[in-house]
Amino acid sequence: MVGVQVDNLAVNDGPLTSENATLLRPSDPTLPLEELRKRYDEDGYLLLKGVLPREDVLAARDAYFSSLESTGVLKPGTTPVEGVFDPAKDHLDYPGIGAGHIGGNGKPGGERAAAFVDLALDAHYQDWYANKFCNHPALYDFIARFSDWGKNTLSMRRTLLRNNLPKSKPIGVHYDQIFLRYGDPTSITAWVPMGDIKLNGGGLIYLENGLFWPLSLVKVSWRKFAYSLDLRNR
Numbered sequence: 001m002v003g004v005q006v007d008n009l010a011v012n013d014g015p016l017t018s019e020n021a022t023l024l025r026p027s028d029p030t031l032p033l034e035e036l037r038k039r040y041d042e043d044g045y046l047l048l049k050g051v052l053p054r055e056d057v058l059a060a061r062d063a064y065f066s067s068l069e070s071t072g073v074l075k076p077g078t079t080p081v082e083g084v085f086d087p088a089k090d091h092l093d094y095p096g097i098g099a100g101h102i103g104g105n106g107k108p109g110g111e112r113a114a115a116f117v118d119l120a121l122d123a124h125y126q127d128w129y130a131n132k133f134c135n136h137p138a139l140y141d142f143i144a145r146f147s148d149w150g151k152n153t154l155s156m157r158r159t160l161l162r163n164n165l166p167k168s169k170p171i172g173v174h175y176d177q178i179f180l181r182y183g184d185p186t187s188i189t190a191w192v193p194m195g196d197i198k199l200n201g202g203g204l205i206y207l208e209n210g211l212f213w214p215l216s217l218v219k220v221s222w223r224k225f226a227y228s229l230d231l232r233n234r
Contacts, residue, residue: 009200016205024206029142036146045206051142052192056133061195063128064161071116073165083195091167097121097160124161133194134159143188156187164201 009016024047027039040046058081065080073094078084085091093112097120123129135155144153191204 011205021205033146033148040146044209048142052136052138056136056138057192057194060128060133063126064123064163064194067123067126068116068119071119073116081195085166087166091165094165096163096165096168120161120163124159129161130157139190139192143190147188 009021024045025039025043026047026049027036029036029048029051036046061083062079062081065074065083068074069080071094072089073086074080075084075086085094094116095113097117134157140153140155144150147153193203197203
């Protein structure tokens, strides 16, 4: 494993260094399925790149930020697909959803943030996301082959589309209530970055040796959630 060597990398619980964090082991989706299943059993995850066509991911990214453009969140002179945050704006006016910032999992932000939050929530129901991206045939096909469920693979509509703005708080160590807290080991979850995500710009952190169910127990369905976009600051 490769130790983390990036400055200013932290979570709410403190800094991440080469002493307490390493990079996830990457796997190529073209590896034999037996090898991928072995790694999944050993590590509890698979870090895969190239499962989805890049042009389809960027098209979804463009659609998402285009839907938020009216709120003024994007830097003037940039295109929506770039996703560049306007540094002249207050990041508190553009709160993230599903980040645990509000007690009781309530709606974040005040009146000034209402338009942004409403549009961010509405994106979950748009055709480009709910139908085309979440049900992308390349992702479905990979899960069907990897799990050996084939045509019995069931895609469940349970997702979270999250954006990460500069200066916003990272999410602390947690496990997701619906997916991983207490339920039958009959699902595979997927975290899919919608565009290039920097190591210190909204990526996923996996708790090593956390509880996971081996693939041999997973037989019924798969769930996908937490599609993440990185709003950049430049």
